[in-house]
Amino acid sequence: MADKLPTKERIKIPRAAMPEQRADLRIANFREVNLGLETAAAEREAQRCLSCATPACVQGCPVGVKIKQFVDEVVAGEYLKAAATIREDNVLPAVTGRVCPQENQCEGACVMGKRMTSLAIGHLERFVADYERQTGQIGLPQRAASTGKKVAIIGSGPAGLSCAGDLALRGHDPTVFEALHEIGGVLIYGIPEFRLPKQIVRQEVDNMRLMGVKFVTNCVVGRTVTIDELMNEEGFDAVFIATGAGLPRFLNVPGEHLAGVYSANEYLTRVNLMRAYDADSHDSPIYDCRDRTVVVVGGGNTAMDSVRSAKRLGAKRAIIVYRRGPEQMPARAEEVHHARDEGIEFMTLTNPIEFLGDEQGRLRAMRCVKMELGEPDDSGRQSVSEISDSAFEMPIDVAIIAVGTGANPLVQSTTPELQTNTHGYIFADEQSLRTSKQGVFAGGDIVSGAATVILAMGAGRRAAAGIHDYLQSGNW
Amino acid sequence: MFPIVNAKFLARDVKQLEIHAPRIARKQLPGQFVILRLHEQGERIPLTIAASDPAAGTITIIVQGVGKTTRLLNRLEAGDPILDVVGPLGKPTDIENFGRVAIIGGGVGTAIALPVARALKAAGNHVIAIVGARTADLLILLDEMRQASNELHIMTDDGSAGDQGFVTTRLEAVMKRQPPLDRVVAIGPIPMMAAVSRTTRPAGIPTIVSLNPIMVDGTGMCGGCRVQVDGRAQFACVDGPEFDAHKVDFTILAQRNSMYHDHERASARKLDASPESELAKVRSACRLEAVCAPGPAECERLEKATAQSVSSACAVDARPGE
Ligand SMILES: Cc1cc2nc3c(=O)[nH]c(=O)nc-3n(C[C@H](O)[C@H](O)[C@H](O)COP(=O)(O)OP(=O)(O)OC[C@H]3O[C@@H](n4cnc5c(N)ncnc54)[C@H](O)[C@@H]3O)c2cc1C
Ligand SMILES: Cc1cc2nc3c(=O)[nH]c(=O)nc-3n(C[C@H](O)[C@H](O)[C@H](O)COP(=O)(O)OP(=O)(O)OC[C@H]3O[C@@H](n4cnc5c(N)ncnc54)[C@H](O)[C@@H]3O)c2cc1C
Ligand code: FES
Numbered sequence: 001m002a003d004k005l006p007t008k009e010r011i012k013i014p015r016a017a018m019p020e021q022r023a024d025l026r027i028a029n030f031r032e033v034n035l036g037l038e039t040a041a042a043e044r045e046a047q048r049c050l051s052c053a054t055p056a057c058v059q060g061c062p063v064g065v066k067i068k069q070f071v072d073e074v075v076a077g078e079y080l081k082a083a084a085t086i087r088e089d090n091v092l093p094a095v096t097g098r099v100c101p102q103e104n105q106c107e108g109a110c111v112m113g114k115r116m117t118s119l120a121i122g123h124l125e126r127f128v129a130d131y132e133r134q135t136g137q138i139g140l141p142q143r144a145a146s147t148g149k150k151v152a153i154i155g156s157g158p159a160g161l162s163c164a165g166d167l168a169l170r171g172h173d174p175t176v177f178e179a180l181h182e183i184g185g186v187l188i189y190g191i192p193e194f195r196l197p198k199q200i201v202r203q204e205v206d207n208m209r210l211m212g213v214k215f216v217t218n219c220v221v222g223r224t225v226t227i228d229e230l231m232n233e234e235g236f237d238a239v240f241i242a243t244g245a246g247l248p249r250f251l252n253v254p255g256e257h258l259a260g261v262y263s264a265n266e267y268l269t270r271v272n273l274m275r276a277y278d279a280d281s282h283d284s285p286i287y288d289c290r291d292r293t294v295v296v297v298g299g300g301n302t303a304m305d306s307v308r309s310a311k312r313l314g315a316k317r318a319i320i321v322y323r324r325g326p327e328q329m330p331a332r333a334e335e336v337h338h339a340r341d342e343g344i345e346f347m348t349l350t351n352p353i354e355f356l357g358d359e360q361g362r363l364r365a366m367r368c369v370k371m372e373l374g375e376p377d378d379s380g381r382q383s384v385s386e387i388s389d390s391a392f393e394m395p396i397d398v399a400i401i402a403v404g405t406g407a408n409p410l411v412q413s414t415t416p417e418l419q420t421n422t423h424g425y426i427f428a429d430e431q432s433l434r435t436s437k438q439g440v441f442a443g444g445d446i447v448s449g450a451a452t453v454i455l456a457m458g459a460g461r462r463a464a465a466g467i468h469d470y471l472q473s474g475n476w
Numbered sequence: 477m478f479p480i481v482n483a484k485f486l487a488r489d490v491k492q493l494e495i496h497a498p499r500i501a502r503k504q505l506p507g508q509f510v511i512l513r514l515h516e517q518g519e520r521i522p523l524t525i526a527a528s529d530p531a532a533g534t535i536t537i538i539v540q541g542v543g544k545t546t547r548l549l550n551r552l553e554a555g556d557p558i559l560d561v562v563g564p565l566g567k568p569t570d571i572e573n574f575g576r577v578a579i580i581g582g583g584v585g586t587a588i589a590l591p592v593a594r595a596l597k598a599a600g601n602h603v604i605a606i607v608g609a610r611t612a613d614l615l616i617l618l619d620e621m622r623q624a625s626n627e628l629h630i631m632t633d634d635g636s637a638g639d640q641g642f643v644t645t646r647l648e649a650v651m652k653r654q655p656p657l658d659r660v661v662a663i664g665p666i667p668m669m670a671a672v673s674r675t676t677r678p679a680g681i682p683t684i685v686s687l688n689p690i691m692v693d694g695t696g697m698c699g700g701c702r703v704q705v706d707g708r709a710q711f712a713c714v715d716g717p718e719f720d721a722h723k724v725d726f727t728i729l730a731q732r733n734s735m736y737h738d739h740e741r742a743s744a745r746k747l748d749a750s751p752e753s754e755l756a757k758v759r760s761a762c763r764l765e766a767v768c769a770p771g772p773a774e775c776e777r778l779e780k781a782t783a784q785s786v787s788s789a790c791a792v793d794a795r796p797g798e
Contacts, residue, residue: 181513181520217560218560218561220562220565220694224499224500224562225499225503248697250709256709257709257725259735262699265697266698275517281517283518283545283743284520285519285739287735288738360731361727361728408695408696409696410695410714
């Protein structure tokens with residue numbers, strides 16, 4: 001417990017550095033890279049907050065977490081209270097504290113960032129969430145009296161989970177239907193253990209179970225059961241579709257069929273969901289990366305997760321190939337920084353145009369061209385074009401394609417009244433998240449296209465409010 | 477958790493398993509498959525639903541023991557649990573009255589062809605079944621196939637049952653008869669399907685094959701199951717598994733299927749060396765698992781964490797049969 005220091009003392013404190021596993025050691029394991037702030041470091045970091053009258057950080061947060069208030073509570077040593085403050089707006093603080101792109105959100109807006117370095121809000125969020133978890137004193141909120149209304153939630157990613165949690169609190173009876181055998185969506189099958197330990201996700205899911213949320217795994221809505229059947233035969237009063245943007249895109253260049261070419265989704269699913277990194281005890285295979293050259297095409301979080309996984313699976317060279325420049329890479333700054341420390345190579349302004357195989361159909365090389373940046377387009381993004389006669393060939397053993405994902409059409413194609421846009425994403429009202437079909441709501445990546453955990457979570461909570469309104473009023 | 481209610485060998489290394497999976501049984505159509513996982517450390521493998529009984533809430537799969545997971549599956553008996561079963565996946569077979577249809581089953585492909593034959597016969601087609609195997613004791617489901625077809629032809633490589641020769645030899649003979657065939661459906665090993673495709677292509681007989689690429693999720697999420705059809709990548713788990721044979725690149729399919737060959741051989745050897753520990757993993761699926769959806773590891777954790785409330789927490793998760 002500490003009093004707040006005078007401003008001129010506060011601004012002298014350097015931003016807390018996140019303790020991490022040494023790069024040369026961590027590239028041989030899948031344990032978490034960031035180790036979390038110690039209590040003293042967290043308190044000192046919290047002291048740096050200038051307590052702005054109108055905190056820009058809160059505006060920078062997609063779900064408006066009361067950052068100033070929780071940071072003050074950290075200064076006061078009231079960590080559980082701080083956690084409860086965050087939970088009012090964000091039900092997965094241990095997750096977002098680890099994976100939010102803070103530099104574009106709260107920390108990007110922090111006034112200190114303009115002159116010095118911004119407050120390490122993400123590190124503090126993680127600190128209080130971990131503290132809460134480690135003490136085992138998660139303040140599960142009180143549930144309202146049962147309304148007897150059943151809601152089906154399709155997909156167990158952050159959107160589905162947060163919606164289910166809020167509905168349970170409001171006294172409704174939510175059931176989450178998940179296609180895979182584990183709950184968590186991208187948090188389980190996509191984001192690797194070294195960035196987000198699965199134990200954290202499982203604990204959040206256990207909390208929800210205790211709050212009365214039911215989970216049905218191994219259920220592909222559209223195949224095992226349809227939305228109409230859920231509503232007409234199984235007695236669900238409303239449905240929330242949160243199926244994410246899980247359809248992998250390929251480059252559509254020659255040779256993508258070769259053995260050794262993966263989508264990032266497949267590669268990460270094998271590594272994370274199927275635990276292929278623990279090959280001694282798990283059955284699912286993955287292409288042997290040991291002492292080989294692995295190339296990952298793309299510059300987002302998915303690309304960083306794939307390339308760093310490949311490094312940990314023993315790749316001799318693990319290389320990012322990205323068609324724009326290093327500044328244009330959409331990945332979180334911390335991921336790029338960690339990747340560099342781990343010896344990941346970056347070939348930017350480079351684009352693969354063909355994969356080449358041997359007689360057995362195994363990948364042996366790729367052909368690339370060099371790219372150059374042009375004028376910014378209407379959206380402010382610089383165009384990029386091929387430099388003529390710049391093609392070159394490079395021997396590689398594994399290629400992982402991480403150039404984005406699209407909407408999986410399974411649910412839409414079996415629910416004819418659902419309106420979708422030209423890319424197949426479901427149309428839903430911004431605020432109420434109502435779709436074109438009565439009683440059916442949608443949110444998260446399946447509405448917005450691939451975005452972020454915090455936005456998906458925010459959508460899930462708005463959906464819960466929208467569903468609650470509908471169930472109370474009966475008006476559509 | 478999905479209990480096995482019946483299990484019996486149909487031939488050497490080929491076992492028929494009836495599994496309690498009511499939601500799947502209710503929805504299954506010919507041509508669809510399930511993906512299953514035997515224990516917490518197991519892989520996910522696809523298997524066709526050979527039959528289903530919606531009233532009893534069961535589905536039947538017929539499994540040929542070729543590697544670690546299928547051989548482990550074939551060691552299971554009635555009463556054993558299967559941790560995860562998801563389905564029905566894939567597009568159902570096109571069932572119409574086409575006229576005269578030849579259905580060709582090779583090896584365990586006969587099991588996959590059976591529900592298709594039944595449905596086509598019920599739709600009014602004249603069904604000519606041609607089943608083949610290396611040798612007599614690998615032939616399966618002959619009685620069932622006889623019932624599901626108007627004429628049954630049996631071929632073995634060594635002549636130990638039926639006639640000696642390949643299924644394509646007989647197909648060529650059938651193609652010479654009048655009236656001509658309106659459609660051919662071929663399900664079996666890749667070389668067999670490729671040969672059937674070559675046989676029917678010159679005559680332009682529409683030919684359907686059921687492809688068996690390596691799969692993971694079965695929902696279109698990973699793209700690992702992509703096959704080259706008409707020069708374009710298609711995801712067999714959602715766009716298939718049945719495709720126009722004349723447009724399929726079988727060479728690429730065979731190459732992709734041998735991607736993990738070394739790993740597969742090593743795990744099969746490990747299983748054969750000590751099947752007991754693997755069987756124990758399947759059977760130890762905790763009792764709680766029967767009533768709550770999460771894996772046994774999670775149940776245990778739940779149990780420890782909240783000894784009191786666990787039964788109520790899990791009980792609300794109970795859905796009959798899931
Ligand atoms: C590798 C990777 C790394 C990422 N890193 C970050 C990061 O660092 N920070 C960040 O903020 N964001 C990150 N993202 C993005 C973020 O994970 C997503 O925006 C977010 O998970 C979307 O949440 P969602 O709930 O909409 O969907 P998802 O998390 O995609 O969950 C959808 C769930 O629905 C299930 N489902 C789909 N169809 C059906 C069906 N028919 N029936 C039943 N279930 C179905 C799926 O199996 C899945 O479990 C990353 C994404 C990936 C792929
Ligand atoms: C749509 C579909 C339906 C099928 N139906 C049946 C069926 O009804 N009966 C039956 O006996 N077999 C069926 N198969 C094949 C069956 O899935 C494989 O034999 C099984 O996965 C082999 O696993 P294993 O561990 O026993 O052998 P492994 O030694 O791991 O593999 C043997 C071979 O099986 C293939 N294979 C391996 N892993 C997978 C995987 N995850 N997905 C698909 N193929 C894989 C590979 O080509 C491999 O070379 C079907 C396959 C598909 C795609
Ligand atoms: S099995 Fe993953 S997309 Fe088909």
